[in-house]
Amino acid sequence: MSDAWRIIEEELSKPSLFKSRESLMPEHLPDKLPHREEELRTLVSYFKHLVHDPGSISQRVLIIGGIGTGKTVLSKLFGKLFTRMARERGYNVSYAHVNCHRNRTLYNIIYDIARQTGIPLPSRGLSAKEMFDVLLSYLEELDQYIIVALDEFHYFASLSHSESVYFLARTYEAYEGSKRVNFIFIASDTSKLAFLDPATEGYLLRHIIKLEPYTSIQLYDILKYRASLAFFDGVYDDDVLKTIADYEGVDKGGSGNARHALEVLLLAGDLAEREGSKRISVEHVRRALSGLSREIVAISDFIKYSxxxxxxxxxxxxxxxxxxxxxxxxxxxxxxxxxxxxxxxxxxxxxxxxxxxxxxxxxxxxxxxxxxxxxxxxxxxxxxxxxxxxxxxxxxxxxxxxxxxxxxxx
Ligand SMILES: Nc1ncnc2c1ncn2[C@@H]1O[C@H](COP(=O)(O)OP(=O)(O)OP(=O)(O)O)[C@@H](O)[C@H]1O
Ligand SMILES: [Mg+2]
Known part of the structure; x- marks a missing residue:
């Protein structure tokens, strides 16, 4: 047997600490959100009309909160579960999550909404506003309602002409027919939106859900839940989770950022696994914490292969x-x-x-x-x-x- 063959075989037969590494990745959509239950409830209450009296109003809600406070995940989980439940009750409601960082023009945003909701729009020849009209008539024809989440909305608001923002945020208000489009605006804080004209701002700020930075106890619960999905039993213990939660908790001087907390846990798991250790130790966490400035995360991929x-x-x-x-x-x-x-x-x-x-x-x-x-x-x-x-x-x-x-x- 060749050396290379043996190395590959050895590496592959090493037991992994991870049951599901993906469930610690940022793209993963978990089934529950500890400490965001109240906010989820509030969100549902704002969109109740979609199953009680659909078409009566076009709702818009603003979710604000600092980095890693769960804005994106809250909106996505709400969208997934709410639309499923509405469909079970016979209402055709869909959810589109549009990232305004990626889609920076009105045209791209509307195109993305259509793509996600399966509405065939001609890709050329129409202006953004004409596309919106086509979208509306499709919704009418299919008797469909949509909830559109505009994530990183402050990017769009700061880059686009105020006319586009106005269009998205307010034009629909005057729409005569059945109101089929509802909005969730997501931004990091209201000061980023302060340059909007007062009417648009007032319109946006009517229903606000504010996500506070997480405390260490809250982060502990979040970490515990996500760790139970990601690792096999016995791989981590409370000390490991508490060390991360205390470092990041807003009440302990951290920023209350769940994303960073989960990244640290993932890196600590990787470090332990690479070392061939059977458990994650507090020392792995310390090393992960000291090594995990955002910059290092960015270049570590390169370093791995050099x-x-x-x-x-x-x-x-x-x-x-x-x-x-x-x-x-x-x-x-x-x-x-x-x-x-x-x-x-x-x-x-x-x-x-x-x-x-x-x-x-x-x-x-x-x-x-x-x-x-x-x-x-x-x-x-x-x-x-x-x-x-x-x-x-x-x-x-x-x-x-x-x-x-x-x-x-x-
Ligand atoms: N309450 C929670 N329970 C479980 N996981 C959570 C919770 N809150 C946040 N997370 C996780 O933390 C990470 C960051 O959350 P999210 O991306 O929603 O934050 P955000 O507020 O949108 O941040 P940003 O401002 O950077 O976009 C995600 O992996 C998400 O799944
Ligand atoms: Mg986000």
Whole structure:
């Protein structure tokens, strides 16, 4: 049996800590939302007319709350369950969740609503408003009602002409026929919407559901529920969950962000699994916490697939930028730093052409920025800078990866 074959077989037969890793991912839509029951109830009460007296009003509700307070997941879960229940009672209600960050024009938003609700709109030749009219007549013909959630609504409101915002938010008010379109607007806070004209703002702010940042006790319940979906029994204990909940809880000085809490749990699970450990320890959580600044999450994918010398070169760049405090450094200086680091680790330094290749690939991945030095500098050189930070955390992270890489000898 070849070595490679054996390695693959060994890796595949390792028991996993995860029963369902996906259920910790941001896209996962859980079946219940601990500590958002009241808000769910309120949301239902606002849309009751859809099963009691459909067409009587066009409802619009604004959900606001900070990052990771569950705005998106609350709206999606409501949409999924409410439409199912309405259908069971014989009402044709559907839900469309439109991300205004992705769909930045009125045209794209309306097109996306139609796509999600299965309404065939001609893809060309119509203006946004004409498309909306076609959408309305389809709804009429099919006797269908829709709830449209406009997530990250403040993006749309800040980018689009006020006319488009007005159109989406208010035009329908004057519509004569049966009112078939209902809105949920989602934004991070009302101050982001403050530039709207007072009438539109008043219109939007009539029904508000405000999601407060989570406390540590609430986060503990959320983590406990999501961990039970994701991991096998005995993989985690209360201490692990409490450490994360206390770090993130708003009452303990954290930001009350459930997304970050779940990311930490996922990373701690990954770290434990990679180490071949059978359980997640508090130490894994600490490491996950220290390693999980948003920037590191962003570049860790790249780091996973880079070679040892690429990482040594990245370390040289980080150290040099840190030590000199300069905005950018020259390739020549970086190479010198790199040779020092190689010496420290007992590695044979790679040649200039190879290092230049590494710089290009780091730049392509967006980890660093590299450009030729301009005129007025002595000789031509490549200048290197980095947006990411803080650099000390990044340095620690890269050193950790390098050391692990050297242990396994790859
Ligand atoms: N009460 C809850 N129960 C279970 N999971 C939750 C709860 N609240 C939030 N989550 C989870 O936390 C993560 C973040 O939630 P969500 O994406 O809804 O936040 P958000 O308020 O929309 O944040 P952002 O402002 O960044 O868009 C998701 O994975 C979501 O499933
Ligand atoms: Mg969201």
């Amino acid at each position: 070679s040892l010398h690429e990482l040594l070169l990245l370390l040289a760049i980080i150290r040099l930028l840190r030590r000199t405090g300069k905005r950018e450094v020259r390739m020549g200086e970086v190479e010198e730093e790199y040779r020092g680091i190689c010496e420290h680790y007992g590695e044979i330094p790679r040649k200039h052409t190879q290092l230049y290749e590494y710089v290009q690939s780091l730049a392509r991945a967006g980890v660093i920025i590299a450009h030729p030095s301009g005129k007025g500098q002595r000789g031509r050189s490549t200048m290197i800078s980095m947006h990411y930070g803080p650099l000390d955390q990044l340095e620690k992270y890269v050193v950790e990866v390098i050391e692990k890489r050297r242990e396994i000898g790859s």
